[in-house]
Amino acid sequence: MNSLxxxxIGIAMVIAGYLLYGKYLGSRLYRLDPARTTPAHTQQDGVDYVPTNKYILWGHHFTSVAGAxxxxxxxxxxxxxWLPAFLWVTLGTVFFAGMHDLGALWASVRNRGQSIGALSGRYIGTHGRNLFLVVIFLLLLMVNATFAVVIAGLLVDTPTAVIPAWGAVVVxxxxxxxxxxxxxxxxxxxxVGVVALYGLILLGDRFPVELPETVLGMSATSFWIVVLFLYAGIASMLPVWVLLQPRDYINGLQLFIGLGILFVSVLIASPTVVAPAMNDAVPAGTPSMVPLLFVTIACGAVSGFHGMVSSGTSSKQLNKETDAKFVGYFGAVGEGLLALGSIIAATAGYRTLADWEAVYSAFGQGGAGAFVEGGGAIVNAGLGLPASLSATILATMAVLFAATTMDTGVRLQRFVIQEAGGLVGVKVGTVVSTVIAVGVALGLSFGAGADGSGGLTIWPLFGTTNQLLAGLTLSIVAIMLLRKGRTIVPVLIPLVFLLTMTVYALIVQLGGWYSEGNWLLVVLDVIILVAAIWVIVEAISAMVSAKKAPPVDDDAEDDVVAASGG
Incomplete structure (x- = not known):
């Protein structure tokens, strides 16, 4: 199979999805109204609620969700x-991710910019909200821990990415x-920003920063993890316009240029996909493709974390409601293209099937390293860039987007902690909530190993929890649509599929971790599984009630919510 x-086919599918299906969702299902005043204006505070140009906001949203x-x-x-991964990424982007991200953004904007956790209290009930917050807290905890470990690993393995990664903060x-x-x-x-960023990439390729084996008594990986969390904590407390928005915006431009470099290289070199379409000779110990495929690829097909970004930060910055289609749906398209690029790099970036099989010798192999190595080889063959520079470009791209997700993840974790404190009558300040968010994630990063490998240990559970939250978020969107007397078929099919696959995966993973004696993952899995089943039952009850109740006028209901603060 030619990678071209x-x-x-992949690019055509996701772009057509935005132009056609995205238009239907925006105009017919969610009925976006350009005349409706958004929370960014009604609750403007200059810190979190800031009316923002849709292109800048798209950059923030896209790079926040398009991490590692x-x-x-x-x-x-x-x-x-490659075939199952390709189909899940393309079809998932069009019919799952775009609809989910746009729906979560619309739901939050129609409810004063409230987070998905807060919306669950109104539409599912108090018990559902409390359990929802548990799932959200654990997911954010895993996002921050895993992404810190991934970034630290890339900075150690690709020292040429250190200067551009940190220089991007100054830019x-x-x-x-x-x-x-x-x-x-x-x-x-x-x-000017893009030129400066790529100038830093050239500088980094010329002057790699390789840390010694131990720094302040820590390994190089552990040192970078600590530095990353210190940075993320500070960044999460700054007003969004100071660092979060401009960093995400310029990174968004850099990502599309980086993807452009990769896809142009594919066009010129047209490398052959050496991996099999269906691998009948998977290594021993590889789990069944169903349901694990649908949780291994979460971001890039559909992701609950996107709903938290949509309702946690993006909804507070939306200038006009009609901007939601571009920010939400097209943000999902961008991530789908990144996932497509990852598939091509990891399957066509090797000379022979034997070379590919040497990398994929066990389940869990490949990952960011395969993307950088395989993608670098394609860029080297297509554009003739030096192998080191090609790898630096792709490693920097991966680091920057994982880092922007960490920025947003810690900020969202702070919101969740403050929200949970309010439920028990305790006011938690910004600094305290940030210290808690950073502290627990840092602890989990080191929880399964002194070298900071704990974050990657929980990667399988991260994917499952991520997809579970996407299904639960869709249940809120479905309830809102039912209350407005609209069809829920575009939401219901992905909702049922996601909840079925994720609960199935939780049960499968629980058995495996129990037999291995991995008690950390067993405990986390049980907590998430119990909370998930409970929320699902509550959500089904709420949907039945919404279906039986007479539909309410769209604007009238939302105006009452905005006025009452409910």
């Missing part, structure tokens, strides 16, 4: 063959000042 065929997972997940899942700070303080032209700032 995969690229053309759409690279790692597909690059692991191709062990079952983002300057861009924020240029846009919001100096009121400079966005196109001019964008060009």
């Amino acid at each position: 065929i995969l690229a053309v 997972a759409p690279i790692v997940g597909p690059a692991v899942a191709v062990i079952w063959g 983002a700070l300057l861009i924020g000042q240029a846009i919001y303080r100096a009121k400079m032209s966005l196109p001019v700032v964008s060009v």
